[in-house]
Amino acid sequence: MSHLLKIENLHVQVNDKHILKGLSLEAKSGEIHAIMGPNGNGKSTLLQTIMGNPDYLVSEGSITFDGQDVLKMRVDERSRAGLFLAMQYPQEIPGVTNSDFLRAAINARNEKPISLFSFIKEIDTNIKALHMKEDLAHRFVNDGFSGGEKKRNEILQMLMLKPSICMLDEIDSGLDVDAIKLVSSAIEDYYAKNDCLMLVVSHYERFFTMIKPTHAHVIIDGKIVAEGDAKLVEKIDNDGYDWLYKELNIHPEVEVKPLVYSLGSCAHNKGLKK
Amino acid sequence: MSDLLRLNDDKPLMIDGSLSHDLLLILSGKKAHIRYNLNAKGPWHIFIFREKTNISLIEEGLISTDSEVHMAYLDLANESFIQESKFAVLKGAGLDIKSIYLGDNNKNIIFDISNKEADTKVNIDNSIVALKDSDFNIKVIGNIVKGAKGAIHHQKSRCLTLGPLKRSLISPILNIDENDVEASHAMTSGTVDEEMLYYMNARGLDRNKALSLMVESYLTYSDELYKDFGIAENWQKEFKDREANLCLM
Numbered sequence: 001m002s003h004l005l006k007i008e009n010l011h012v013q014v015n016d017k018h019i020l021k022g023l024s025l026e027a028k029s030g031e032i033h034a035i036m037g038p039n040g041n042g043k044s045t046l047l048q049t050i051m052g053n054p055d056y057l058v059s060e061g062s063i064t065f066d067g068q069d070v071l072k073m074r075v076d077e078r079s080r081a082g083l084f085l086a087m088q089y090p091q092e093i094p095g096v097t098n099s100d101f102l103r104a105a106i107n108a109r110n111e112k113p114i115s116l117f118s119f120i121k122e123i124d125t126n127i128k129a130l131h132m133k134e135d136l137a138h139r140f141v142n143d144g145f146s147g148g149e150k151k152r153n154e155i156l157q158m159l160m161l162k163p164s165i166c167m168l169d170e171i172d173s174g175l176d177v178d179a180i181k182l183v184s185s186a187i188e189d190y191y192a193k194n195d196c197l198m199l200v201v202s203h204y205e206r207f208f209t210m211i212k213p214t215h216a217h218v219i220i221d222g223k224i225v226a227e228g229d230a231k232l233v234e235k236i237d238n239d240g241y242d243w244l245y246k247e248l249n250i251h252p253e254v255e256v257k258p259l260v261y262s263l264g265s266c267a268h269n270k271g272l273k274k
Numbered sequence: 275m276s277d278l279l280r281l282n283d284d285k286p287l288m289i290d291g292s293l294s295h296d297l298l299l300i301l302s303g304k305k306a307h308i309r310y311n312l313n314a315k316g317p318w319h320i321f322i323f324r325e326k327t328n329i330s331l332i333e334e335g336l337i338s339t340d341s342e343v344h345m346a347y348l349d350l351a352n353e354s355f356i357q358e359s360k361f362a363v364l365k366g367a368g369l370d371i372k373s374i375y376l377g378d379n380n381k382n383i384i385f386d387i388s389n390k391e392a393d394t395k396v397n398i399d400n401s402i403v404a405l406k407d408s409d410f411n412i413k414v415i416g417n418i419v420k421g422a423k424g425a426i427h428h429q430k431s432r433c434l435t436l437g438p439l440k441r442s443l444i445s446p447i448l449n450i451d452e453n454d455v456e457a458s459h460a461m462t463s464g465t466v467d468e469e470m471l472y473y474m475n476a477r478g479l480d481r482n483k484a485l486s487l488m489v490e491s492y493l494t495y496s497d498e499l500y501k502d503f504g505i506a507e508n509w510q511k512e513f514k515d516r517e518a519n520l521c522l523m
Contacts (some may be wrong), residue, residue: 052475076480079477079478085476091469092471095488095494101474104479140491157477161477243514
């Protein structure tokens with residue numbers, strides 16, 4: 001069954017700041033969409049909004065998945081419907097083992113609970129594929145994990161939960177070169193064997209040479225300003241975003257830093273320096 | 275397997291070295307007053323379980339020279355509970371206390387444990403989950419008295435409060451009056467982290483299931499505890515059922 005994700009005129013606010021300003025996007029099964037753009041322009045906001053993070057307030061627009069109104073669904077319902085977000089900063093859950101967490105998550109989406117034997121077999125296979133430590137299943141979720149281990153654990157969860165929409169938010173950051181190869185190979189393998197679509201946020205063309213996007217989008221100031229395919233990713237890697245600013249006559253917001261006066265090691269009798 | 279003793283009246287109980295080494299004490303009355311004089315060298319395992327009544331438990335104990343005593347407290351009832359446990363540990367003896375308090379009513383717990391002499395070891399580990407409208411106070415007082423050289427005293431309490439009306443007060447207190455000792459106290463208390471909850475929701479767990487998993491994480495060592503204390507299978511089942519009922523929110 002083919003899946004369709006449709007986002008229309010999406011406006012999103014975070015803490016009263018307008019981040020997404022009328023973003024539209026359509027993606028279907030069998031596609032990998034690279035989401036690029038300078039920092040702070042709305043890439044992660046887009047993924048978090050699709051997943052339903054309560055901190056992100058949708059003021060206008062719609063998101064539908066196979067015709068269902070995603071914005072009316074709770075976060076857990078979105079997940080069970082097939083949405084998955086591999087987070088940039090995965091949460092630690094001390095006291096809850098990966099094994100208990102994943103079994104509960106799998107059972108939440110199936111009428112019949114997964115047998116212990118099938119679960120162990122599957123998690124062991126995936127742990128090996130991702131070259132993770134054998135005791136991972138018995139460790140607490142992300143507790144005491146290195147940055148790289150957390151990112152691999154996100155992919156492990158993806159492989160176990162088998163989503164239809166895989167959203168990967170800078171999954172390559174914090175991974176060394178070998179780990180990036182391993183993770184991208186696991187993602188590619190999952191993509192090849194499953195009827196899914198992927199939305200991938202990354203700053204690095206290198207990552208996109210491994211998972212080969214079919215579509216690319218550049219988000220600047222909360223809107224998609226350029227679209228293309230893998231060639232667009234390559235161009236951005238070579239030339240940055242300046243050519244886009246010029247071509248589209250965009251004036252990026254420059255962060256105004258407050259003027260700092262130093263009082264030196266002792267303010268007494270020194271007054272303010274200019 | 276541990277022997278079973280049910281306390282369902284208010285008469286004081288004296289436990290000394292002549293009784294069994296593995297004991298399951300069921301508190302069924304309104305008031306329990308227990309005195310211990312544990313002088314056997316073999317390890318003692320005393321597991322105290324409160325059944326469904328409002329109750330106050332008063333304990334006083336002497337852990338004699340070179341004894342090894344393991345105490346466990348399991349409270350899975352919603353009714354209010356008052357507990358005052360005072361133990362003195364003598365030369366070369368060790369006292370290990372593990373407790374699980376889970377429920378939705380007021381609980382006031384005081385542990386007052388003294389390393390009275392040299393080379394004594396005390397370890398206290400409390401896990402508390404305050405459900406619904408509970409008000410939880412626990413005070414853990416550790417005393418390392420003058421002359422208790424080489425004493426070891428560690429205490430740890432952690433409390434999870436669920437919902438807006440819950441309150442927990444944990445007071446870890448250490449009074450150290452001797453040099454050359456090893457001691458620590460730690461406490462954590464807090465409610466559910468919304469970001470953690472979002473992460474669990476994003477994996478398909480609804481709020482109740484996510485909270486249940488977090489509560490269960492506070493009971494992680496309960497299985498091990500039942501095994502270590504030789505609790506009979508029918509009682510283990512009873513405890514697990516009660517845990518599961520309380521975890522269903």
